[in-house]
Amino acid sequence: MSWPFLIPLILQIGPWPGGSTVSALPQEMRDREALEQQKQAAEASGQELNLRQQCLQLARTSPVAGQQQAESWLAIATGTQKAEAGHCLGFALSQQGQWSAAERAFSAARIEADPMDRPYRARLAAMAGNAALADGDAAGALILFNAAEADARSGGDASQLADIATDRARALVVAGRIDEATQSLATARATDPANARTWLLSATLSRRTERLGDAQQQIEQAARLDPANPEVGLEAGVIAVLTGRDDAARKSWQSVIAIAPDSAEASVARDYIAQLDGAQ
Template sequence: MLSAILAVLLQVGPNPSAQPITAVPVELDEMRRRQRDQQQEGESVILPQSGKLDSCLERAEADTAAARIEAEAWLAGAVGITRSQALQCRGYAEANLGLWGDAAETFLTARGEDAAATDPKYRARLSAMAANALLTAGNTERALEVLDIAQADATNSGFTALMGEISIDRARALVALGENDQAAEALSAARSALPYSARAWLLSATLARRVGDLATAQSFIETASSLEQRSAEIGLEAGVIAVLSGQDEAARRSWQSVIDLAPQSAEAQTAGNYLRQLDNQ
């Protein structure tokens, strides 16, 4: 039988609103991941190609304070779309400094600059970045408002991949507000828009598990695993679902696979803790 301690630990474990700690701020890491995925899927590049912008963004990761100064100097003489680019870099630097509220407002200002000259997909991305910054800042209700703007931008520009990502972000916000039913609807929309997104299926599994629908959670996590077979995060959640379903040996295999796959990761540390509790019950 599952120990009371382990049961409580697993119930408050991985969840759709949680964000991993990475060397690069989560929103920025997400932005780059999404760009790579969209280019691989044939989506057009949605950030304008600019040597100056690329240079400023690179500087923002290496020397954030200097990048912020550079962006301000660039902004002083910029017009049209270059103002959006300068503001994007400033927002990027602000996010790296942990100034998430400032970053959100900067991205929104960038979105509003010279709408006639700015690619609609770029505007959609900027509004999505602003929403992510607000989520990171904990301003969830405002984030939902901006996500509505982002979704309209993405819909108007036919940016299907981003529409799915925005649905995932809406789910994160709704979970944080305790609106699980609405979050489930948002994740359903994400799966429809991004049927090959392991992340959409993983978060769907996690939410289903948290509301006690273990059969659905198992189905979702199996799909996530088939799409991304070497994922510590998926392996960790698979073990959680298994142990709550009374499948201790399956849980043990899943958690051990996480340790074998990424022994230095936070997921591996959590998996090790779960295994020790399982062995000591």
């Protein structure tokens, strides 16, 4: 059995934050902004993009210019437009890795948002929580995720509730509260069973806590929901090798390379395959 040779590398991977700081914009923040812009563009039916969409798109391609536009907009905005300007400012700051400033911008935007727009308030609180977590402040992130959950419950959006429960689990892992993180992920899966990210993170946590049977079931579900996600293929291979299924592990990692050959996951997959081949 070859897997002991891989353990030093395997223990380093997975989508959970592994330390007190995070150097890149969290994937969930990038994904949610992209999905939100796509949704709003579809709803606009060819009309001109609104100011928030324009600002977010600029912040995505040129974060410094996006920050400048957001600050100029915030200086003249009134009413709930202050929330939209602050939202863009927080995203632009996040793109630059200015996590503490981003958290403050998102939190301030939530205060300015329409009190009746609970889903938007929840989204801003969740983004503030992600920024705090990226800044290494797990305790602060948990406070913000709790606020996001309260708003989301009033809004009644199951998908949003599941996302927030998953975010909360990430913060609980960083805080060392593993049992609570496990329960938060179980809540997220029950709330929105179609959320592939939740199943992936569940599999990673189960693997790290040596519940390999659960990990296998969870990664299989993640793969059914999101078969083209290289993170899923990478984690599936790790779980396979830890259960002595080296051939299955190799196939999973080869699929990662085929799906996204230039990705960071593909680079890790190549290293794992080399380790696996060298250990035999």
